[in-house]
Amino acid sequence: MFNAFLQIVRKELLGAFRQQSDILNPIWFFVIVVTLFPLGIGTDPALLARIAPGIIWVAALLAALLSFERLFKDDFIDGSLEQMMLAPQPLTWLVSAKVFAHWLLTGLPILLVSPLLAVFLSLQENTFWALFLTLLIGTPILSLLGSIGVALTIGLRKGGVLLSLIMLPLSIPILIFSTMAIDAATFGQSYIGLLALLGAMLVAAMTLAPFAIAASLRVSVS
Amino acid sequence: MWKWLHPYAKAEKSYTLSGKLMPWFLAVALPTFIVGMIWGLAFAPADYQQGDSFRIIYIHVPAAMMAMGAYSTMAIAAFIGLVWQIRLAEMTVAATAPIGAVYTFIALFTGAAWGKPMWGAWWVWDARLTSELILLFVYLGIIALYNAFSDKVLAGRAASILTLVGVINLPIIHFSVVWWNTLHQGATITKFDQPSMATDMLIPLLIMIVSFAAFLGFMVLYRFRNEILQRESHRPWVIALVQQSSSSVNKRG
Amino acid sequence: MFQCKNLTCVREERVLFNNLNFTLAPGEILQVEGPNGVGKTSLFRLLVGLSTPYSGEVHWQQQNIMLDRDSYYQNMLYLGHKSGVKPELTALENLHYFHHLFNPKVKFDAWEILTLVGLAGYENVPTAQLSAGQQRRVALARMWFSDCPLWILDEPFTAIDKNGVQVIEKLLIKHAEKGGMVILTTHQDLLLPPQLYKKLTLQKPAAGEQYV
Numbered sequence: 001m002f003n004a005f006l007q008i009v010r011k012e013l014l015g016a017f018r019q020q021s022d023i024l025n026p027i028w029f030f031v032i033v034v035t036l037f038p039l040g041i042g043t044d045p046a047l048l049a050r051i052a053p054g055i056i057w058v059a060a061l062l063a064a065l066l067s068f069e070r071l072f073k074d075d076f077i078d079g080s081l082e083q084m085m086l087a088p089q090p091l092t093w094l095v096s097a098k099v100f101a102h103w104l105l106t107g108l109p110i111l112l113v114s115p116l117l118a119v120f121l122s123l124q125e126n127t128f129w130a131l132f133l134t135l136l137i138g139t140p141i142l143s144l145l146g147s148i149g150v151a152l153t154i155g156l157r158k159g160g161v162l163l164s165l166i167m168l169p170l171s172i173p174i175l176i177f178s179t180m181a182i183d184a185a186t187f188g189q190s191y192i193g194l195l196a197l198l199g200a201m202l203v204a205a206m207t208l209a210p211f212a213i214a215a216s217l218r219v220s221v222s
Numbered sequence: 223m224w225k226w227l228h229p230y231a232k233a234e235k236s237y238t239l240s241g242k243l244m245p246w247f248l249a250v251a252l253p254t255f256i257v258g259m260i261w262g263l264a265f266a267p268a269d270y271q272q273g274d275s276f277r278i279i280y281i282h283v284p285a286a287m288m289a290m291g292a293y294s295t296m297a298i299a300a301f302i303g304l305v306w307q308i309r310l311a312e313m314t315v316a317a318t319a320p321i322g323a324v325y326t327f328i329a330l331f332t333g334a335a336w337g338k339p340m341w342g343a344w345w346v347w348d349a350r351l352t353s354e355l356i357l358l359f360v361y362l363g364i365i366a367l368y369n370a371f372s373d374k375v376l377a378g379r380a381a382s383i384l385t386l387v388g389v390i391n392l393p394i395i396h397f398s399v400v401w402w403n404t405l406h407q408g409a410t411i412t413k414f415d416q417p418s419m420a421t422d423m424l425i426p427l428l429i430m431i432v433s434f435a436a437f438l439g440f441m442v443l444y445r446f447r448n449e450i451l452q453r454e455s456h457r458p459w460v461i462a463l464v465q466q467s468s469s470s471v472n473k474r475g
Numbered sequence: 476m477f478q479c480k481n482l483t484c485v486r487e488e489r490v491l492f493n494n495l496n497f498t499l500a501p502g503e504i505l506q507v508e509g510p511n512g513v514g515k516t517s518l519f520r521l522l523v524g525l526s527t528p529y530s531g532e533v534h535w536q537q538q539n540i541m542l543d544r545d546s547y548y549q550n551m552l553y554l555g556h557k558s559g560v561k562p563e564l565t566a567l568e569n570l571h572y573f574h575h576l577f578n579p580k581v582k583f584d585a586w587e588i589l590t591l592v593g594l595a596g597y598e599n600v601p602t603a604q605l606s607a608g609q610q611r612r613v614a615l616a617r618m619w620f621s622d623c624p625l626w627i628l629d630e631p632f633t634a635i636d637k638n639g640v641q642v643i644e645k646l647l648i649k650h651a652e653k654g655g656m657v658i659l660t661t662h663q664d665l666l667l668p669p670q671l672y673k674k675l676t677l678q679k680p681a682a683g684e685q686y687v
Contacts (some may be wrong), residue, residue, distance in 0.1 A: 007575040011561065011568075014539040018563040018601065079557025082525055087576045148387055152380050156370045165366055166384060169359035170391050173398040180402065201394065212387050215304070219379045222526030307527075373487045375529075456488060456686025 003056040004089045005097040012101035022070050027109045030063035034117050045122035052121035053182035056131060057175050060139065065164050067144045072217075082221055091217070092210035099147050099213070107139030118120055130185030134178035137198045143172050144209035151216035165169050173179065173201065233450050234459045236310055240443040247440035262426035263291060269423075275339040278332050284434035286329035286350075289357060292322030292438060296364075297389045300382035313453065315385055316336030323361035330354050330432050353399040354469060360388045374453055383412035409421035477625060477656055482531035484517050490680045491517050495531070497675055501624065501654040504647060506665060509677035515660045516556060518677065519629045522658065523553045535625070552577070552623040554631055558614035562603035566613045568593055569602060573617050583620040592616045594640065608634040618646060626650065626658040627685055641666065 009137035018021050037055045038048060084094055114135055118128040149167035153159030179196035234364050262280035269276035294316045303311030334344050344352070364381050371377030419427070454460050479500040484491040491514030499505055507515055509656045520526045522533055524547065540547040552667040560569050570585045589598050595604075602610050610635045618626065626647075632640050641682045644667055647657050651671070665672060679685075 003579065004576055007572055011564065011572050014568060015561055015563040021505075077557070078562060079555055079559040080561055082555060082557065083553075083559035083573075084526065084576070086523055086548050086553050087550070088545050089576070090545065148383075152367060152384060155368070155376075158370070162363075162366055162370055166363040169363060169395075170387065172356055173391070173394045176398040176402045177317050200252065204390075207395075208390065212383060216383050219383065220375055222376065222520065375485070453488065 001089055001093060003032055004087070005093060005100075008084075008094060008097035009101045009104070011175065012098065015105065016101075016105050022067075022206060023105050023109065026063045026067040026106055027113060029066055030059050030110055031113060031117070033059040033062060033122060033133070038120065046171065048121045049123055049127070049186070051136045052123055052127075053131060053179040053186075054116075055121065056114070056117055057134075057138075057178050060135065061168065061175065063110065064106060064139070064142045064146055067102070068150045068163060068167075069160065071102050071147060071150050072154050073150075076221065081154075081217070085217060085221060091214040095147065095151075095213045095217070096210045099143050099209075102147070103140050103143040107135075107143055109137050110139060115189040115197050124186070126180060126188070127186045130191055134181050134198060137202050138174045141174050141202050141205045142171055144213075147217060148212045149211055151213045151220060153220070154217075155220040155222075172218075174198070177201075191221065233310065233454050233457070237447055237450050240447055244443045244447075247436045247443065248398055251433050251436035251440055254429050254436065258426050258429035258433050265434075266423050267420065272340065275336065278336045280317060280430045282329060282332040283427060284431045285325050285332065286354060287431060288412060288434045288438050289326040289329050289354070291435060292318050292325055292442075293357070293361075293385075293388070293392070295438075295442065296322065296385045300385040303378065303382050304386070307373060309378065310450070312375075312382050312462070313449045314446055316374075316378055317381050317449045318442050319361055319381065319385075321365045321369065321445065323358060323365060323442045325434075325438070326354060326358045326361055330358060332337055342450050349400040349402065352402075353396045356395050356399070357392065359394065364388070476534075476535060478534040478537075479522065480532045480534065482518070482521060482533065483529045484514055484521060486514075488686060490529075490685055492677055493680050493684055495677075499656045499658065501656060502512035502651050503603065504651050504657040504659070504667070504672035505675055506672055507658065507660045507675045507677060513677045513679060515677060516629055518552075519555070519627055519658075519660070523551065523627055524548075551625045551627060552617060552621045552625050553627045553629075554614055554617070555629045556633075558610060560602050560610055560613045562610075563601055565599045565601055566605070566616075567598045569613055570616060570620075574620065577617070578620060578622055580622050581622050588616050588619045591619055592642075606634075608636060608639070611635055612639065618643075618650075624655045626655065626657045627658075628657065630660055630662070632661050632663055665680060671675075 034055055036206075037051070041047065041051075072081055075084070084098075085091055087094060111132065114132055116129070117123075118131065121129065146167050149163045150159075150172075152166065153163045156162065177194050177198050181191040181198070184191040184194065237397060258280065266277070268274050296315045299318070300313045301315035302308055303315065326333055330351065333354065337346050337348075338344055350465070364384050367384055368377045368381040409410075451460055451463075479495060479497050482495040483493040484495075495518070497505070502559060507518065509515055517526070521528050522630070524533070524544060527541070535547045535550065538546070561572075564572070565583055566589055570588065572580070574583070574585070586598060589595060594609060594612055594616070597605060597609065602613055603612070615631060615635075631643060640663070644665065647659075648667065648671060650657060
């Protein structure tokens, strides 16, 4: 069973490295969106540092949305999704592998470019670490929640906008807790409690979301 | 009990039963609405701080409660529909969602209107209003998802899954929003042991809540019946029903 | 044994077929035929458990497939309209993936199988660069190393040349002789001797039963 998990992750990574624009474009989009804010509201470092957490998290949300399309869509079109649903392994387990691979390809790169954005937005060092930790815990939750939305809308012709309508309201708690943690760090307060809350949400999402994803796929791919 | 309930998993039986129940709900909803409205607007004492503007509570609070009530109905129906594969339960989800959305909108609108004299602005990012707004987004998402599927059986199932995802998420959203901002006055009505509201203000509010709940029941049954008719429009019993009603219209005409 | 009990398929309130019954014993090949739009693909998706029947059940070894998917899927190979082959990956990588996900216990030589299906020399080319027929062959190659007794093949011969069709038909006969079962649709006539396979003709529902 673990082998099946690894095989799916391996296949996803291989496919992604052959089609690099799929991984790079959302990251690129993420950086551009963040760059637009200083251009739009001015370059006062104090102001930028104040609104940076919100900007980065909203941009991360939007970038994640862009990348969800490729999570199941290609597989749906070429038929490998239905084959995966017919594999003699629990579907919840296989979709977990898909989501994990998706996070490796979209969440992880966002983490990697976050130092660059910290420089752009004049973040202090401890604020940056709070940002980094919230992204580390928060982006997997985004991947899991988004996968539910993708799984529900995959069979629809115009699923893209619908996906954002479904998914964005559900991701509000992550946005709130993450930016609260970063704010706390800015004011030199402890934010470990908020991280623990995010961690609890991650654990809950990891246990429950695969069932919702699997059930949604059984509805959409029929 | 299962044996007794099972026939109602058939569309025609539920159609007849809900038709019989509907007038009862209306019989509760209408008088309570009139009594509650008049009592609340004309006879209940004015608030010593907010004056008469507090009276919007008689719409706002019942609407907000029933916005959640409608969601609970959907959640239970969605669970039953998915676990026991009962299509009628999934229809209930689809039938209830727009009503819940309208209640949520009323709660939001009256909340904003109440905010104007209270805070001096139409919109304040206060915790209750914000989570009400997010609840509206969730409702709209469910309705949009349901409408996007052309096969209504699949649509019902997809909407049910999304409803259940929302059930787990809504408390978290509410909790996060409350923590994020607590500007609103504390809960007024749930503290029954030591009510912060005067009894003669509270009674008309309770009457209004009963009225809104009964009206919710009435509307759900009404839309549920329509949903059944639409889905089963080719079934013989529906065709017979249509012919019967159109011939009675002809006789009257 | 594979059984289909009172299967009714409804799509968007329209009945495609109703009360379909058939049984398939080991060693049998069943060809499902019928004009376009009669619901062959919908039937196959019910048989493999991708969609839920409006009413009726599909049984594998006396067990409803919806209740025990894992053991059914260990015994069933489905090749659909969509091949399930990843275009970015090479033929070898695709086979490797299918092998590990579906039949991890079977030992086989991927190079040899690719030669058998006529893809020698294309093993390391991304399948997106292959022709339609060759891509189809990558998907069909799964039949050569599958240990599943039940094969459900929806239009397996699409884009395959005459020579290829013959090779596949021989494989089907061999599979049936070993006690396997095959359900397939095809628009071409099978070249098999008629005593080797059964036919099932799907029919549109009678005028009064077109809607649920």
